[in-house]
Structure formats: C-alpha cells, structure tokens
Amino acid sequence: MDVEGEVPAAAAAAVMNGLGGAEEASAAPVSAEQLDVEAYAAQYSGRTRLARLLFIADRCGVEAMQLEALRMAYDEIKRGEDVQLHRDVAAKIGGRLGPRFGLDQAWVDTVTRRADQRKEKLENELNGYRTNLIKESIRMGYNDIGDFFYVHGQLSDAFKSYIRTRDYCTTSKHIVQMCMNVILVSIELGQYAHVSNYVSKAEQTPDSLDPIIVAKLKAAAGLANLETKKYKLAARKFVETGIELGNNYSEVIAPQDVAVYGALCALASFDRSDLKSKVIDNINFRNFLELVPEVRELVNDFYASRYGSCLGHLEKLKPNLLLDIHLHEHVETLYMDIRHKAIIQYTLPFISVDLNTMATAFKTSVTMLEKELAALITENKIQARIDSHNKILYARHADQRNATFQRVLQTGNDFERDVKSMLLRANLLKHDYIQKTSGSRKM
C-alpha cells in the first residue's frame, strides 16, 4: 500500500521520470554534504521509509536534520496505523517540535479500537472460510490478516500469516505473491536467510515471471547477500538486476541504492576482468549508474588507476552511506577492501616503486603507507619487500627451485618422524593386545 505524502516538486519529478531524469534531485541524497532528508525519503514508500527516517534521526548527529527526519516520520506514521511506532517517535521527539508533535493518545486509542475491530472481523471471516474449505478464500483470508499485521507493525505475526498461505497456493502467481510478501517482511525483520530461501523459491516457479518481478527478486537477493557479508555474490546479483526495477520496489530499495551497493561490492570483490565486463561494459547496470554519477566516476577512476580521485570520491560519499540502514555496517569493511585492492593493483606492474610517489598518489604519508604495505605483505597479498632505508618497494618473486628443495627436505623429515612414531605406537598397541589375549587365555 503506497502512501503518497507531500513531496517537493523536484523529487516528485524524479519519482515520475524514474531513471535518467532530474539529475539534481536524485543526485542530492548522494553527493551533497548534507543529506537532503526529504528527497531521500521520497524515494521510498511504506515501512522502509519510516525505518530509514528513524535510522537517520538516530545516527545523523545534526540536530536540524534529526528534527526534520522525526517530523516527517511523525506525519507519515499518523497516516498509517502503527501505534507502537507512534509512541517511539513521540518519545524521540521529546517535545522539541512543539505540541503538535507529541503523543496523541486520542489517536492511539481510536486506532487501537479500530484495529481490534478489524482483527476480529478478519478472524471471523477466516474461520468461516476454513470451515468451508475453499482454498482460494482461505489463502486470501490469511493474506489479508498478514497485511493487517504488517500495517500495525506486528511483523512476526505477519510473517507467520504469510507463511500459512503457502499451503493454499494453487497457481504460480499465488506462490510468487506469497514469496514477495514473505521477502518484504523478512527484510524488515532482518532475517536474511529467509530472504534468500524465498527468492530461490520464487525463481523456481514453472511459469515465466514478469521482468519487474525478476528484477525485484534479484535486488532482494543482492540485499540479502550484502547483509550476510557475501560481497561478491551481492555484487553479482546487483549488476544482474534489470533496469525494469525502476521505482517499483520502493517499499524496499531504490534504484540509486542498487547502483551504489552494486558498485561498492563490485569494487571490493571483483577482479579486474570481472569489473570491466560486468560493471563498466554492462549496459543494463550502466542505466543504474547514470542515476548516481559520482559512483560511476568512482568506478571509472578505479579502473583507470586514478586512485587519488577514486579514494577522494569514496570519502565524500562516506557520511551519507553511513546513514543507510543496509549499508552502514559494511561501509568500513568495503572501504578497506577497496583501498587494499587499489594498493595491490598499483604495485602489480612494477619491479620497484618509490614510496614517496605512491604516498602522494594515495594521499597518505610515507610512514602510514609503509605500515599498510607491511600488513599486506605479511598477509601474502603483495609479493614484495620494502627497502626502508631508501623508501623503495621491490617486487620479489619466490625462487621456485629453492622453495621446492626446502619443501622436499621438509616432507622427508616429516615422513620419517611420523612413520617412526606410528611404528612405535603400533608396537605399544600390539603389546597391549598381547597382554589382553594372553590374559584371557589364562583361565
């Protein structure tokens, strides 16, 4: 159920045009120093808009932005029927926005009463259908109850209800609908294992699926992988998401998000050839990247080895990414991975690298760079040695012949030692056995 609120005209234009339009408005949430809360929230609908607004309010640290987010959240909640959220938001506002934004007990009571009535009605209907044993009605009954619980914020009950519809699904369309509902609730509950499960279930239905649904499923799968830290898989799913997704999945994810998540995960986990074929040359994904030109620049810079500007772009994006509910815990790891990959890629083609030039390229000091390089060498990601006196990095390739000799001698020693121990143990066991058998013979 989409709730259209009062959105600024520019953002509305962005929403209508979907992709490629209103560059300023859609670019605003990503590249501005300060996140434009309204424009950002306009990309989403349903409960995820609320969740994101509340998250921004908790994390942003800037009072003005916080109050703006809370205000929008309050209005949004008033339009819905979730009483618990209303209480939470009112508590968070704490009276800072004036009397209009306080706990509205009357509204709470009305809504609760209405909810109880509706719940009774739905349950009675469902019982009726169940006695009649009409599959389709039972399925719709459970579905309605699921929707009801969802709107009221009782997510685990909603989840259970949606699961119950599975037994009454007859066509693949029903199955797909059930899967989509379950996926939606699971994402909000944070149970990403279920998400992956139901995505595969939906993809396995015999009928061919609507491309929008396919795109939705891919995006959901990508999200699940991202949250479970499987960055490579997440990247793959995101770049395969069809552009048909548009704004149809705004209750979960916006197309800009697909671009950002996909690009970051790909940079952190794909190797160079994959990066070129799946991201840069991918016409489909290019459409997504057009929505967030900063990220597109970022990817191109990385591929063209302009690491300074690439890392600069990343830094600019960072504060806003930290306000994203799905990405925030992964930002540090992804950034670290991207940085390491950049360093490794920088050193690959050279026999020797002057650390001073490298430090300016990466906009860091020579000492810090040396430490980072030492760590990477210890993890065996770079085959090189550091000349700390002259501040040069020399590539070093292991001498295969010597290494083989060493390994052979070592294996010989290990074999000798292990076989001797084994023979000794066998002998001990034999004596033990002899004692036992001779003992048993002595009647």
Added chain:
Amino acid sequence: MESLEALVAHIQGLSGSPEEVAHLHSLLKQADGEPLRAHAAALVPFLAHLSPETHSLGYLYLLEACATSGSNLSDFGGGDFLVTIAGFLTACSADQIRLAPDKFLNVCRVLKDQVMQLIMPIRGIAPLRAAVRKIQSSPEQLTPVHADYLLLCLLAKQYKAGLSVLEDDIFEVEQPKDLFLYCYYGGMIYIGLKKFPKALELLHNAVTAPMSMLNAIAVEAYKKYVLVSLIVNGQVPSFPKYTSVSAQRSMKNHAQIYVELSTSYSNGRYTDLETFVQANSAVFQSDNNLGLVKQVLSSMYKRNIQRLTQTYLTLSLEDIARSVQLETPRDAEMHVLRMIEDGEIHATINQKDGMVSFHEDPEQYKSVEMLEHIDSSIQRLTALSKKLASIDENMSCDPAYLMKTGRDRGRFDGRFDYDDYDSVPHKYF
C-alpha cells in the same frame, strides 16, 4: 641344597659351551631364592674367584643375591661393591645374561639406586651404558635400563653421553612405563642440548602414546611439550587423531597454566607475556620449567624479528626495536647480532646508518654436502619404507587379524582390494 663351594665349582666348570650353560642355568634356578640370599655375606669372597666374562651367568646370580639381599650394601665394603657391579656390567657376556634378564635388570636397578644415594650419578653412566647395549636384543628395543641411564645422564649433566643412546630409534617396547620415562628424560636431554626439534619429537611420542588412563609422566611431558612447541613453531598444535581419548579429554586440565601461556604467546605482545610469566613464576618454578619458560620469552623476539625479514629488505634499528617491542635500538642490535651468529637469520648490520639489511638464504642446494645429505636421506627413508612394508605384511599374515577382517567382510572370498597393498601413508602423495 648344595653348598656354596659346590655351586661355585659348578659355575666355573659349566660355563664353557651353550649346552653347559643351559645346564648351569637350571642348576642355578634350583639353587636360587631365599637360601642363597641368606648366605649373601659369604658370597662376596667367592665372587673374586669368578670371572665376569666367562662365568657371567653364575656371577649374575650370585651378584643379584647379594644386591637384593636387603642388607645394607656398605656391609660389603660399600664403594668396592659398586665397583664390582660396575665391572661386571661392563665386562659380562651378552649371551649369557640374556638367559636371565630379570636378574640383570635388578642388578642395574640396584646400581642406579646406590649411585643416587651416594649422589655421584656420574659413576653410574659408563656401566649402565654398557648394560643397555648388552641386554638389548636389537638396537631398536627399549629396556628399563634406558630410562635409568637417561636419568643418570640428566642428573650428572652429561647430556652428550645420553645422545648415544637416544640416537637409536626405538620400535619395540615391553613396558609402556619405560617408554614414557624414556621419552620424558630423552626430551629433557635434547632440551639441555638445545636440539629442540628432536626434543619435540620425543615429547610428542610421550603425549600421544596409547594409554587407557592419564599418567603423571605424560602430563609432565605435555607441559614441556607446550613450551618446546612454542619455541620451535610459535604455536601448539592440537591433539592429532591418534591421541588416546583420555589424553585428549583431560590433559589440558592438568596443565592449565601452560595452555594460558600459549594463548598469551599467540597474541604476540611481549609485555603481556612477560607479566604473565612473572605472575606465575612460582608455579613454573615448582614444575622445574622456569628456565624453559624464559627461553620461550626470548623466542618471541626471535620470531618477530624473523617475520620482519619476510617483509623488509632494509630496516632501521629503531624501527626494529619499535615493531618487536624492544626498549632501545641497542637491544635490537644485540638481538639481531645474536641471531646472525646463531644462523637463524641472514643479515648485515650497518652501524653507521643504523640500518640492517636482510638477505635471502644463501643456500643454493648445489653443493656436494647438500647432495650427500639428500642422498643419505633418501636411503634412510627407503629403508624405513621397507621396514613399514614388512611389518604390514607380517600383520596381514597374523591369524587374529585375518579372523577379524574375515568377520567384518562377511565371507573371505579372496577378493583383494588394491588399497591393502599401500604401505605408505596417503598424505604423502
């Protein structure tokens, strides 16, 4: 009961050929026991009439009777008796004494006790070494004398003497207890000689030997095993599959402090490790492991410095000191110098710049010595493989084994699997 003189005459007469010796043996067995011991005091002068080499068996019986008679050996002129025993052990004939191994072992035991009582362990070393060789039926057999011998070497700090016995590989064991003591003392001797890899081998055998219940020797061996592993490898491996169940379950509980030490070591911070050692030094001291623990501490520096050689070509002494957590560059210089001298790293120190340059291992594996080393290794290993194959063959002919596998396979219908003939452990492929 014959008189002593008659007995001695028999001994002197019947020590010529193996059949006579066998006859003598039966006579001696008859005469053996309490009556002989009762005459212990009178036996000593008779011993002078007999010669240890030719009349070994008889000499042994009489000697054993004196030694185990329960009366104080100083009655027999203390030190001289010791000399007598020592002389006998060195000079006796191996074939004869092998007919009465228990008595021989008793005599050796008495020698060891006596020597320890007199706190002169060094006197027992040469005789016992000879004894070890004499009673072994093959160089691969372990006898109780081994353990006693190693103990004396340890107490006398004559580690090199212990080496000659330790270099033989042991494959046959009569009593498990001997093995534990042998491995434990052997490990300690190797530690004293700073040959830590070999010590690790022996202690590993002690820890992983099959045992139905945990014994104290294995626990002590485990404590040292942990420390030596840390020095050699920087970490303690987990118990392999073949360790006995009782060991796996309860060994660590008895050596809790050592397990904590190893976790502290693996964190890599020298100061933490040092404080831990200081805090628990009383416990280590009571286990007589404090010296070894201190070696573990210094090995931590070494390991960190070695890690640096993998990452850097040249490094200033201050940087070394900082990354290894040493106090001053001078300390770093000393450590590096010592390591270069011990051959643990290859580097040169440039004092003018305060820089250390690390080099690759100059070993090119092209020299004649290396070829000889490889060649001898190959021969050794081939011999070992053959031995393994022959043991496997013997085992497969053993009727008990055949019965068991026949039962498991259902019908012994003559189908042979190719795998039955694999004699080499699979992981080496």
